[in-house]
Amino acid sequence: MVLNFSRSLVSSLVFALAVLAAAALAAVGVVVPTVEDAHAQGGPALPADGGSAVWWAIVFVVSLLVSTVIIYVASKLFGQEEGIGRAFVAAIVGTVVYSAAYFLLGTGWLAAIVGGIVWLLALKWLYDIGWLKALGIAIVVWIAATVVGFLLPTAPGPL
Template sequence: MVWFIGSLISPLATNALRLYGIKFLTNLIFGIAWFLIELFMLTIVLYVAGRTVVGERKARLSDALIIALLGTILSAILIAFIPYGLIALILSTFVWLLLIKRLYETGWLGAIAVGILALLIFIAILLLLALIIGTLHIIINWLLPKTISGGII
């Protein structure tokens, strides 16, 4: 199975490399990887927020994945095709709340509560990651000689 998928992708990657160059292929791979990481994080955050607000029976991991996938795609479409940023942002927020409301089988207040809690959890995770990465950066710069880490002796 892996060989079959590899045999399909290899000519496509080779042709894309010939037509558009390595920069295009690198940007494409990075974009796909970023989308998948974002999708994974949003799924986990929405699942935890949904379980907390609406309960275990209504908030399933598959529903969180569908909300994250559709919300991300529809928000990107709205932001890309609506020229006014504020209107696109309001419509995007409405789409996210509607997806949460329908898939978690809750009311508008429950959807708003899930959205706010998911946002707070996401911000907490980002702050924690920034703290960890910043601390690692300081430790690495302290341990490595200045010439290796990019500083001047």
């Protein structure tokens, strides 16, 4: 029951965020290329050379919001009482921790392991929980993020 509720909540929030992002872009006159537009012009939908700052800002905000929802639902599955604000802080901390680990240590296993341990420390501190509960929340978050990553289109280019 909880799992079905969380799936529909995440799906609804992702759809709402996409609609809001599209409306905001249309309101300011920004046109994000579609896959069809790019193929008609003979190129990828999103350039591999980095893309525009606006696009990457949108990707960052949507990713942060999706991560927030996933962390919130995972923490609720483990009986935490904290609200969505705490999950948002955890998502920001996770972003900073992993970015720093990958910047300092490269993109290998060492960076992933160090980033994961530091993020566990952050979860433990933010939610005032023990190591096992922090690990449980982290595992649920990582699994859910992987599933969502497979279900949502990728940011760097067309499928």
